[in-house]
Amino acid sequence: MILVTGATGSIGSHLVRRLARDGAEFRALVRDEAKGRALGCDFVVGDFDDPGSVAAALDGVDRLFLNGAGAVPVEGEQPMVRQQQAVIDAARKADVRHVVKVSAWHARKGSQLSQGAHWLIDEHLKESGLAWSLLQPAGFMQNFLGAGAFTPDGQLVSSYGDTPVAYIDCHDIAACAATLLAGPHGANETFVLTGSEALTHAEIAARISAALGRTVTCADVSPDAMATALKSQGLPRSFADDLAVLLKEVASGSQAAPTTAVHDLTGRPARTFDDFLADNLDALRSLF
Secondary structure, three states, X not given: OEEEOOOOOOOHHHHHHHHHHHOOOEEEEEOOHHHHHHHOOOEEEOOOOOHHHHHHHOOOOOXXXXXXXXXXXXXXXXXXXXXXXXXXXXXXXXXXXXXEEEOOOOOOOOOOOHHHHHHHHHHHHHOOOOEEEXXXXXXXXXXXXXXXXXXXXXXXXXXXXXXOEOOEOHHHHHHHHHHHHHOOOOXXXXXXXXXXXXXXXXXXXXXXXXXXXXXXXXXXXXXXXXXHHHHHOOOOHHHHHHHHHHHHHHHOOOOOOOOXXXXXXXXXXXXXXXXXXXXXXXXXXXXX
C-alpha cells in the first residue's frame, strides 16, 4: 500500500492519476475532504500537524510519497522541516519500508529557502534507517501558470538574463515517483530531474507567443530588484536576500544542464516545454 501526501498539488495530482492507471494500491492524504473526493481515489483526511491523523493514514502502508508545500520562514522556523521530519518518524514507527521524497536541486545547509529546509529533512530521512529515494527537480514548468510569472501587462518576468534553465513538467516528476514506488530499484539514491532541454526566458516567451497567437516579451527584473520588491511587500529580509542569492545562482547556470534521469527511470524522454504548453493552453490563456 502506498500513501501519497501532497496529493492535490502539482506533482501529487499527476501521481494519483498515474498510480490509478497502473492499478496500484494506494491512498491519498488530503487536508480538504471535498478535494479528496474530487481525486476519485481512496483518501483520508489529515494534516502533518495532526500526529494522530498521520498515524491513521500510515496504517497498512509500506511505501510513502513524501511531499508538502514549503512556507516562508516565520522568525527563522521552517514549518516544513518540523512537519516532514515528524512524518518520517511516524513512517518508521509504522514499518514503512521505502520513502520517495521530493527534495530540491542543490539542497544545502543554512539556506532560508526550500534548499535549506529540504537539506535538513533529507538528512533526517537518511538517518532514519528507512530506505529512501530523493527526487531533486529543476524549476517546474507549472510555475509559468502562476500569476507571479507575468507582469500585470502580460510580460514574462525574467531574472536569469540569457542563461537557460532545464525546467521540468510535474507530470514527469510524478512518473519518476511512480516508478520508484513500484520498486525495487532506486533505494538510497538521489535523482536530479530536469526537462529534456534547457531554454532561456526569451525562448520560452517565444514559445508562449506562438502558442497564444500573440506576442509575449520578457520583463527583466534583477535578483536584487526582486528581493527589494519582496521586502516592500513585508516578507522577511533574510528570506528575500536568500532568494536573490538563489536567482543569481540560477542565472550563473546552476540549473542549465539537462539530465537523463527521467529517461533512465521511465524509459522515455522528459516532456518538452511545447508538450507542457499543449496540455495547459487554456490555463495559460486565463492569465492574460
